[in-house]
Amino acid sequence: MTKIYSVINGDFVLKNEASVLISDLSIQRGYGIFDYFRTVNNLPLFLEDHLDRFFYSISEMNLELPINRQEIKQIIQQLIAKNNIPDSGIRMTVTGGYSEDGYSVAKPNLLITQTAFTFNKESFNKGINLITYNHQRQLSSVKTIDYLMGIRLQPFIKAQKADDVLYYNNNEITECPRSNFFMVTQKGEVITPSNNILKGITRKKILNFPEFNIIEANVKPGHLQSAKEAFISSTTKNVLPVLEIDGRAIGNGQPGEITTAIYKKICEIKEK
């Protein structure tokens, strides 16, 4: 069996043995951030975008990483070469470190792991069903490790025969726990919420497509009923059609035209 490595503070260790002391502030106090990017044919996808957000998260959480951007890129290249998992997801996590008093931020621990990942083209046609849920993620622009609510809601989501929740708060739709939300109006305008969300990298790429009329604007829960199409975007999902929200079909309940066109476009640049 091939040996897979993770990196802990610059040291390469066997992935299935990679561990941290339980005094780490992520375990004690849920304090940490991460970012996650894919590799296709051993090439990182949108690495600079992910590193931009990664260092933004680090700064917002008052963490002081002892290594710089260039050094992280070198470690990532070494990991890619060592593991040779051409199609993968690489996760970089930075925690609050080994806190002496269990509350104060210490020297951060940097944990890098790589996992095989191949994009599943089948999932597009299946689409997903969402249910709305009133919740606002704290520090939404920062990619913290806080997924407490999304994970806790899993049994509720399954009981409602849905695939995920779509958060709203103060009469504004925001995002799903791990993806951004887009709706297409009857006029063919594509709208994605701009406030109180994590700004996804796939979302950013979609916003830059010149062929489509895509704007950042408020989406109210009451607007969802009038949507012609809806979809979510994420690093692993690319674009997934939302076929139903709160039990009501969106459009004709099939992946829409514009959604399909945007999906094809994003696959062109990601799934080479």
Place this chain on the structure above:
Amino acid sequence: MTKIYSVINGDFVLKNEASVLISDLSIQRGYGIFDYFRTVNNLPLFLEDHLDRFFYSISEMNLELPINRQEIKQIIQQLIAKNNIPDSGIRMTVTGGYSEDGYSVAKPNLLITQTAFTFNKESFNKGINLITYNHQRQLSSVKTIDYLMGIRLQPFIKAQKADDVLYYNNNEITECPRSNFFMVTQKGEVITPSNNILKGITRKKILNFPEFNIIEANVKPGHLQSAKEAFISSTTKNVLPVLEIDGRAIGNGQPGEITTAIYKKICEIKEK
């Protein structure tokens, strides 16, 4: 040097070597709960109350602990006997476990650690200064490991020359990140917020003191100015006078009469 042990899933391991794999859902997704109680002269304080809340938190987070209450009590007794740290704090943490997909709850990891702790009687006279901050802890009644906001605000708190934040939301005072809040009105009534808070064990003990007129009720930020006294309560702090909020003195800026009386009473039952 004496060896100090921690307990991981029932196994006693040296505290400074106690670790978990980085696939643990606390590190990946901030998913976990804990509780913390003190021992005085090797006797656990209010253990049943803490275990009640501990199992409530476990249940609320859909975690399935493979051992029961009696077994945990046995492990705690063994740890107390083995470590012999008569005055201590014992923390029981339950995480989402080693998740295969990094999102689904797995078999939980149960981590128990003991740390020397002696109550500091000096801190009462010093009191503390608070600053209000608009935030609502998610799942406030559950003792999750989520202290993201409280820890992130530390530099802000220090810059304001304060000791901690007092959260409010929707025009209601709730709590501090690690303690409950009480105010004493000019009429000598003691009021503590009842909603959207973690129900502290020391708070519960105080509410049961028959000598005082203590009620659970809404406290609006605008009420704070009229407070004659204010204090916080917690397992480690017992009762600490709040001498200033947002730069304004509470009462005469000294520990008040009722605060002092409640403090003495809680020390009688806790600091034998």
